[in-house]
Amino acid sequence: NCQTDFVAKDENFAGFSxxxxxxxxAANETDAAKIAELKLEDGSTVEEARIALVQKIGENIQVRRAKIVEGENLAVYKHGLKIGVVVSYAGDAATGKGIAMHVAAFNPVAVTAEGVSADLIAKEKEIAEAKALESGKPANIVEKMVTGSVEKYLNEVVLERQMYVIDNDKKVADVLKSTGTTVAQFVRFEVGEGIEKKAEMSFAEEVAAAQAAAK
Structure with missing residues (x-):
């Protein structure tokens, strides 16, 4: 991670990355803390090289996350400097590339419904139950409402159930089947995701904070 587009485009930052x-x-390592301890070709550690680059560029840079993707074929798609996708697939190359573009656009959470984490489903059930109970309907109806809401959620976040970005008349599952393609795994990184941003203070709040600091 860096803080500005200017640094993101800098060859020093790209080279370090x-x-x-x-x-x-090479080390088969995805833990950021452990990656920091790895040695680079010049003998320095990743952390030492990071600190040197921060001092050279004058902007905070952090190694935040990494994923290793393996498979028979890999399709890579980058959407500008903001989104990057890698898809592990077997089958048709054009479809693999298309799926990478689709993942960038629709941000699914898993290839199949079985791949959606239990925590995500439990959270969705909790939200659906709260809404259903507000309706004041009988328990058996509430249960059906919750089931329907969870199914709707899965249709929205499961790759195979989404409508294909290149052909909105087909689901991804249909495209995969017709081209003899299977998706084993995908990784989607978007700049800034998972980092909490501090809410900007209003002008009045800034004045009040300045006055409080001056006391």
């Missing part, structure tokens, strides 16, 4: 990725892959 490539070296870190190569070191992480």
């Amino acid at each position: 490539a070296k870190v990725a190569a070191a992480a892959l």
Whole structure:
């Protein structure tokens, strides 16, 4: 991670990122803290190289996350500097590339419904139950409402159930079947996701904070 687009486009930052990725892959390591301890080709650790780059560029840079994707074929798609996707697949290359574009656009959470984490489903059930109970309907109706809501959620977040970005008349599952393609795994990274942003203070709040600091 860096803080500005200017640094993201800088060849020093890009070079550092490539070296870190190569070191992480060689060590089969995805834990950011452990990646920081890995040695680079020049003998320095990733952390030492990071600190040197921060001092050179004058902007905070962090190694935050990494994923290793393996498979028969890998399709890679980058949407500008904001979104990157890697899809592990077997079958048709054009379909693999199309699925990578689809993942970038629709941000599914799993390939199949079985792959959706129990925590996500439990959270969705909790939200659906709260809404259903507000309706004041009988328990058996509430149960059906909750089941329907969870099914709707799965249709929205499961890759195979989504409508294909390249052909909105077909579901991804239909496209995969017709082209003899299977998806084993995908990873989607979006710049800034998972990082809580501090809410900007209003002008009045800024004045009040300044006055409080001056006392």
